Amino acid sequence: MNWISEWALPKIKTLFGNPREVPDNLWHKCPACEQMVFHRDLERALHVCTNCGHHWRIGARQRLDYTFDPGWQRIELPKAPADPLRFRDQRRYGDRLKEAQTKIGQEDAVLVAHGTVEGRRAVCAAFEFAFMGGSMGAGVGEAIVSAARLAVLQEAPLVVFTASGGARMQEGAVSLMQMPRTVIATRMVKEAGLPFIVVLTDPTTGGVTASFAMLGDIQIAEPGALIGFAGARVIEQTVREKLPEGFQRAEYLLEHGILDMVVKRGEMRATLARLIGLLRTPELLPEGPAATAPAPAALPAPEAPVPAAAAPPA
Numbered sequence: 093m094n095w096i097s098e099w100a101l102p103k104i105k106t107l108f109g110n111p112r113e114v115p116d117n118l119w120h121k122c123p124a125c126e127q128m129v130f131h132r133d134l135e136r137a138l139h140v141c142t143n144c145g146h147h148w149r150i151g152a153r154q155r156l157d158y159t160f161d162p163g164w165q166r167i168e169l170p171k172a173p174a175d176p177l178r179f180r181d182q183r184r185y186g187d188r189l190k191e192a193q194t195k196i197g198q199e200d201a202v203l204v205a206h207g208t209v210e211g212r213r214a215v216c217a218a219f220e221f222a223f224m225g226g227s228m229g230a231g232v233g234e235a236i237v238s239a240a241r242l243a244v245l246q247e248a249p250l251v252v253f254t255a256s257g258g259a260r261m262q263e264g265a266v267s268l269m270q271m272p273r274t275v276i277a278t279r280m281v282k283e284a285g286l287p288f289i290v291v292l293t294d295p296t297t298g299g300v301t302a303s304f305a306m307l308g309d310i311q312i313a314e315p316g317a318l319i320g321f322a323g324a325r326v327i328e329q330t331v332r333e334k335l336p337e338g339f340q341r342a343e344y345l346l347e348h349g350i351l352d353m354v355v356k357r358g359e360m361r362a363t364l365a366r367l368i369g370l371l372r373t374p375e376l377l378p379e380g381p382a383a384t385a386p387a388p389a390a391l392p393a394p395e396a397p398v399p400a401a402a403a404p405p406a
């Protein structure tokens with residue numbers, strides 16, 4: 093008489109739907125204040141705690157969505173050598189990489205896109221911390237170089253949102269080579285007279301901090317972001333001193349002159365648009381260097397849509 097369990101029950105389940113499929117993640121616990129926040133409220137608040145203002149870590153795609161106006165486009169990135177050293181610890185690096193690619197749905201830890209920020213053109217690169225800790229290997233280096241090239245090609249500012257544990261140790265020296273490589277890439281943007289803005293998000297450490305991420309024309313961070321090179325415990329053990337309260341946090345770094353501003357996520361898009369406006373078209377400001385600058389009409393319109401010729405290589 094087991095036809096009931098073998099045939100009838102599955103049939104009933106498909107007819108009425110599986111009650112276990114009800115999503116169980118409607119409420120999220122804030123890691124800072126431990127308050128439960130309803131998922132819709134959290135989304136509406138751009139993943140900032142509605143109770144204490146803690147900034148949740150968000151993915152690269154979400155970051156680009158929050159920054160750009162609708163209609164932004166991701167660019168395809170050149171393929172980097174997948175596992176140059178054929179590295180293996182408990183598992184093959186190649187397998188770890190494949191697993192991350194399947195889980196996150198992207199090739200490596202950085203996405204590059206172009207579009208407009210409140211009507212102003214920009215190229216953005218965003219780190220995905222969930223992809224092997226946002227670590228920088230050849231793939232990430234390639235992404236930053238591509239973003240810099242695209243910015244120069246489109247005569248648009250480059251904005252990079254960082255979130256990284258540092259160099260990708262499975263790529264050894266190849267990952268370290270990405271430090272000078274990304275520095276040269278972002279220098280290219282500066283030499284073209286274009287703004288390079290860095291937004292440091294939680295956490296930005298190691299080789300990324302030690303290279304291009306500290307070289308922005310303007311250094312912004314999200315509130316409470318951990319930003320540093322070595323971990324606090326390592327430093328404490330080395331200098332044998334207790335570190336001050338809030339060490340390596342965005343607010344502390346702002347106070348000590350490492351950052352230019354700490355901007356809440358809800359104000360990031362408007363702040364970036366304002367900065368790009370100030371840096372790209374200062375002659376349009378009421379009290380800008382209007383007397384010496386050429387008339388705005390004589391300049392190429394920086395907010396004009398991307399001409400087809402300047403579109404990125406597919």
Ligand SMILES: [Zn+2]
Pocket residue numbers: 122123124125126127141142143144145146
């Ligand atoms: Zn909270």
